[in-house]
Amino acid sequence: MENKKIVFISGASSGMGFETAKLLAQKGFIVYAGARTLEKMEPLKNYGINILYLDVTDDHSCQNAVNTVIEKEGKIDILINNAGFGLFGSVEDVTIEQAKNQFEVNLFGLARLTKEVLPSMREKLSGKIINISSMGGRFVSPFGAWYHSSKYAVEALSDALRMELSQFNIKVILIEPGIIKTNWDNIALNNLKEISKDGVYRDFADRMITKFKKLYTHKFATKPEKVSEVILKAINSENPKTRYLTGFLAKQLIFLHFILPDRILDKILTNF
Numbered sequence: 540m541e542n543k544k545i546v547f548i549s550g551a552s553s554g555m556g557f558e559t560a561k562l563l564a565q566k567g568f569i570v571y572a573g574a575r576t577l578e579k580m581e582p583l584k585n586y587g588i589n590i591l592y593l594d595v596t597d598d599h600s601c602q603n604a605v606n607t608v609i610e611k612e613g614k615i616d617i618l619i620n621n622a623g624f625g626l627f628g629s630v631e632d633v634t635i636e637q638a639k640n641q642f643e644v645n646l647f648g649l650a651r652l653t654k655e656v657l658p659s660m661r662e663k664l665s666g667k668i669i670n671i672s673s674m675g676g677r678f679v680s681p682f683g684a685w686y687h688s689s690k691y692a693v694e695a696l697s698d699a700l701r702m703e704l705s706q707f708n709i710k711v712i713l714i715e716p717g718i719i720k721t722n723w724d725n726i727a728l729n730n731l732k733e734i735s736k737d738g739v740y741r742d743f744a745d746r747m748i749t750k751f752k753k754l755y756t757h758k759f760a761t762k763p764e765k766v767s768e769v770i771l772k773a774i775n776s777e778n779p780k781t782r783y784l785t786g787f788l789a790k791q792l793i794f795l796h797f798i799l800p801d802r803i804l805d806k807i808l809t810n811f
C-alpha cells in the first residue's frame with residue numbers, strides 16, 4: 540500500500556485526462572484527478588480516483604489542489620500536466636485578452652502546477668513530470684497561431700526544466716499527440732467559427748473547419764486510450780524518452796515538416 544505511486548493529473552474531466560486517470564487507477568496507482576467540472580469527473584470515483592476542483596489559471600486553486608494531495612499522501616510521484624484547449628482564429632481576429640487566456644491555461648497553468656509540486660519531488664530526489672504538448676508544438680497550421688505558440692512554449696519550457704531537474708533525479712517527459720478523438724476539436728472549431736463569424740477570414744475558416752472535421756472523424760483518428768497507454772509506458776520506463784510522438788498523423792507530419800521547404804508545407808497544411 541505504502542509503495543503505491545501517487546499521480547496528480549490535470550484536465551481529467553474529459554478526453555485523454557479522463558482515460559489516463561482511469562487506466563492508472565486500474566494499474567494500481569493512487570490517482571488524484573483535477574478539473575473545473577467536478578460532475579464530469581464523478582464517474583472516476585468508481586475507480587477509486589480522488590477528484591479535486593482545479594482551475595489551472597488560478598494560483599490558489601493550484602496551491603490548494605497540490606497541498607491537499609501532499610497533506611494526505613506526503614508526496615506526488617508523478618505530475619501529468621494535461622489541461623489545455625485550442626484557441627483557433629486568425630491573428631487579426633483573436634483579441635490579446637483571448638490570446639493571454641490561451642497561454643494562462645496551456646503554459647502558465649502547467650508551470651503553476653509544476654512549481655507547486657517541485658519542492659516535494661526535489662526533497663525526495665525522485666519524480667516524473669509529464670507534459671502533454673502536441674504535434675502542434677512542432678509545426679503550425681493556419682488559425683492556430685496562439686494554440687501552436689502555447690505548445691511551442693510548452694516544448695521549450697519542458698526542455699529547460701528537463702536539464703534543470705536531472706540533478707535531482709526528476710524526469711521531464713513530453714507527450715506529443717496527433718489527431719485524437721476527444722472534445723478538443725469541438726472546442727477548437729467552435730472557437731474558430733465564433734471568432735471568424737463576420738470577418739474577412741470567414742470563408743477560409745469555414746474551409747478549414749470542414750477539413751479539420753474530416754480529420755477528427757477519420758476512421759484512423761486515435762482513441763484517447765491509446766495516448767494513455769503511451770503515458771503509462773513513459774511512467775513505467777526507467778529511462779523514458781524525452782518526447783513521445785503518438786497518434787494519427789503525428790509522425791508523418793513531423794517528418795514532412797523536417798524534410799519539406801516551408802512554402803510546400805504551407806500548401807499541404809492549407810489545402811489538405
Ligand SMILES: NC(=O)c1ccc[n+]([C@@H]2O[C@H](COP(=O)([O-])OP(=O)(O)OC[C@H]3O[C@@H](n4cnc5c(N)ncnc54)[C@H](OP(=O)(O)O)[C@@H]3O)[C@@H](O)[C@H]2O)c1
Pocket residue numbers: 549550551552553554555556573574575576577579593594595596621622623624625644671672673674675715716717718719720721722723724726763
Ligand atoms: N485531442 C487532440 O487531438 C489533441 C492533440 C494534441 C494535444 N492535445 C492536448 O491534450 C490535452 C488534453 O486534451 P483533450 O484532447 O483530452 O481535450 P478535452 O477532452 O477537451 O479535455 C481538456 C481538459 O482540460 C481541462 N481544462 C481546460 N481548461 C482548464 C482549466 N482552466 N483548469 C483546469 N482544467 C482545464 C478540461 O476540464 P474542465 O473544462 O472541466 O476544466 C478537460 O478536462 C490538451 O492539453 C490538448 O491541447 C490534444
